[in-house]
Amino acid sequence: MTVSDVLNEGRACIECGSQAHRLSDGREAYPHRGDLHAKPFWFCGCGAFVGCHPGTTNALGAPAGKRTKRGRTDAHKAFDRIWKSGDMTRKSAYAWLAEKLGVPAKDCHISFMDGDTAYRVVSICQERTEALRQAARQSKGAE
Numbered sequence: 001m002t003v004s005d006v007l008n009e010g011r012a013c014i015e016c017g018s019q020a021h022r023l024s025d026g027r028e029a030y031p032h033r034g035d036l037h038a039k040p041f042w043f044c045g046c047g048a049f050v051g052c053h054p055g056t057t058n059a060l061g062a063p064a065g066k067r068t069k070r071g072r073t074d075a076h077k078a079f080d081r082i083w084k085s086g087d088m089t090r091k092s093a094y095a096w097l098a099e100k101l102g103v104p105a106k107d108c109h110i111s112f113m114d115g116d117t118a119y120r121v122v123s124i125c126q127e128r129t130e131a132l133r134q135a136a137r138q139s140k141g142a143e
């Protein structure tokens, strides 16, 4: 594989593993988002797709399908709730999450996760949020 293949075709599709991707634009990716219509997107034959770094046709990562994208969005929300609550810094929250998932912290990027991992993140984060909520309730009761 040459460097330009890497840049232009991105990584193997998360959903099907194919590396043959076709360049299209936002009209195909997000028909209802007029603001994205002019932006380039790489499409896999299975329907998964990925956007590009601003001003380039270099893929942001591997193409992903709807379930994966939804999972990542939910994972980001659940995860942000943890560090935005002040329970942990964002950095230590990532270290905590990586440990829970059993992956190296440097590989712990929600934006690159497959659907199953993203949904694991959602439940791991929800458990912690719930545990903190209960702890807060108990310490209130003890006062």
Ligand SMILES: [Zn+2]
Pocket: 013, 014, 015, 016, 017, 018, 044, 045, 046, 047, 048, 063
């Ligand atoms: Zn695919």
